[in-house]
Amino acid sequence: MATLDLSAHLKEAKKHGPQARGISDMARSLVGSEILRIAGEVKAFAAQGNKVLDLTVGDFSSKEFPIPQPLEEGIIRALKAGHSNYPPASGVIECREAVRQMFERRLGLGYPVGSVLIAGGARPMIAGIYYALCSPGDKVVYSLPSWNNNHYCTLVGAEKIEVPTRPESQFFPRAEDLAPHLGQARLLCLNSPQNPTGTVIDRDALSQVCELVLAENKRRQQAGSPPLYLMYDQVYWMLTFGGVTHHTPVSLYPEMAAYTIFVDGISKAFASTGLRVGWAVGPTDVIERMSAILTHLGAWAPRPEQIATAELLNNGPAVDSYLAQMNRNLFTRLGKLSGAIEALKGKGWNVDCISPQGAIYLSLKIDLRGKKTAEGKLLRSDEDTRKYLLEEAGIALVPFLCFGLAEDTGWFRASVGAVSLADCDSFQARLTGALEKLS
Ligand SMILES: Cc1ncc(COP(=O)(O)O)c(C=O)c1O
Structure with a gap:
């Protein structure tokens, strides 16, 4: 078949610029x-x-940081076994169950499986949280430096409230820096261990933030207004060293379970950025809406990767030796x-x-x-x-x-x-x- 050369038409279209071409305000x-x-x-x-x-x-060089061998073998095995079709919207049940158990075993957090959503990496989870919780004009609070929260605010039309931090607090926000901004906010975003700083929020600092969120939500409950949520991005949590411990809002204050959505996945802990398996764990009503949103985006994690991730997470000794x-x-x-x-x-x-x-x-x-x-x-x-x-x-x-x-x-x-x-x-x-x- 003769090939039509379309380059002149495409060049002509691009010449007019994004606004004249009707590219949306958000996209621009x-x-x-x-x-x-x-x-x-x-x-x-x-x-x-x-x-x-x-x-x-x-990201990782696969030569310096290869993925866990059981993960690689599991993906190949699952693919050869014919797992090549759509996964369920909320994720393959074995993978959701493996994440649920891992949260129980490694973080001491007892969630039902309905609290676990699997998708194609941590990014869709972040987008899902923003879309599920923020209407245009809603306020989102996060500290600076921050990884990409500005872009997600643009995506949903949320108003950014950016709180500067200092090296003395390991570049984490102090409760007194956040306090003036939480009254009007829909979402507070924290990331620990943090990109770009490589620092981990300490127990006291995180406790104080949780206390603020709980006090704010008590006030809102009395006023009959919707809560303030916390996105806790812990995608690097298995990578800590030098005697530092990772803490979670929900382990410090179980009441935080109603307001916290965890973002997590295999990308960083298992040097698997290209495999695209992430999960969110949180209140089932929010998780269920996120699942509905991500279904329309087709942001599922591939089925073989989900099956192999489940096998890996269930294999405690393999995870421990890889992480060590x-x-x-x-x-x-x-x-x-x-x-x-x-x-x-x-x-x-x-x-x-x-x-x-x-x-x-x-x-x-x-x-x-x-x-x-x-x-x-x-x-x-x-x-x-x-x-x-x-x-x-x-x-x-x-x-x-x-x-x-x-x-x-x-x-x-x-x-x-x-x-x-x-x-x-x-x-x-x-x-x-x-x-x-x-x-
Ligand atoms: C803090 C943080 N959250 C989320 C992500 C996204 O992870 P994923 O590759 O699983 O989408 C990254 C990637 O660099 C990150 O640094």
């Missing part, structure tokens, strides 16, 4: 990912033959970066970091504003610092500016999911070399 106001822009720049720099220590990607190795590998890599920063800080450089606590990230401060490069260029911003570190040291980082911050702070995210131990070993020499060239 969605901003592109800054992280992807930086990742593209890093790739282009590496393609010119430069050796880059790429600490930008929030995963956490060791992450902690060693993050430790090399933080050790280098501590050493340079000790020598008087304006650098800092927060000791690794969880996830695959390290918060590091490299504040070079006001310094001059060997070529006489003044570094004025975090973006200047980022570019300088890439071009001079071959170190690729993501500034916290990409996570909603309005101003430069000198803080960056380093992600170790895609780098080897040897790569991390090169960090100190690379950074030292670049710092020493500044005046």
Whole structure:
């Protein structure tokens, strides 16, 4: 058959611009990912033959961090057994039951299976929560830096209430920062271990937030108004180290079960970002609406992946040994970066970091504003610092500016999911070399 060349028609259509083409207000106001822009720049720099220590990607190299073998084998087995059709809307029952049991065994939380929804990763769960709870104009509170809450607000037309945080509180919001904003809010979003900071909210800080939510909901119950909900994104919760413990709102205050929706999945804990299995756990009325919404989006997790995830979660020893190795590998890599920063800080450089606590990230401060490069260029911003570190040291980082911050702070995210131990070993020499060239 002869092929019709459509490129001229498509080019002509694009020429008129999104508004003239009738692209919706919402779609036009969605901003592109800054992280992807930086990742593209890093790739282009590496393609010119430069050796880059790429600490930008929030993903894993499958060579450095392979998925659990039982998961791989389970997927292949399930596919060969013919599991190639639509899964049930709320997820394959074995997978929902495995998540339910895992919450019971590992978090001490006794939910019914109706509280568990399975879909294609953590993202659909977040979207489902926003769509199920927020009408246009409703207020959503989250702290900065934050991973993607701004985009989900745009998606549902919610009003963003962004609460800045400080390194002293591990970049988590303090109860007194949140308190003035909760009275009008529909949804409060917390993420721990946190992207981009690699920090874990401590028991006291989380308790205080729960107390605020419970007090607010008591007030609303008396007034007969709908509650304030908490989205608790714990997608990195199995990745904690350095003696840090993950806490949940519902274990601290069981009454929080009525208002908390957990977001979770296999993407991070099992280095399985491309397999797309996530779950939400929460009050059944909210979960049931989320399931209805996600059904229309077709956001199911593939059936073989759900079956294999169920088998993996039911295999406690396999999960334990995989996580032990995963956490060791992450902690060693993050430790090399933080050790280098501590050493340079000790020598008087304006650098800092927060000791690794969880996830695959390290918060590091490299504040070079006001310094001059060997070529006489003044570094004025975090973006200047980022570019300088890439071009001079071959170190690729993501500034916290990409996570909603309005101003430069000198803080960056380093992600170790895609780098080897040897790569991390090169960090100190690379950074030292670049710092020493500044005046
Ligand atoms: C905090 C947080 N939540 C959710 C997600 C999304 O996970 P998934 O790949 O399962 O959609 C990410 C991915 O980077 C994340 O960092």
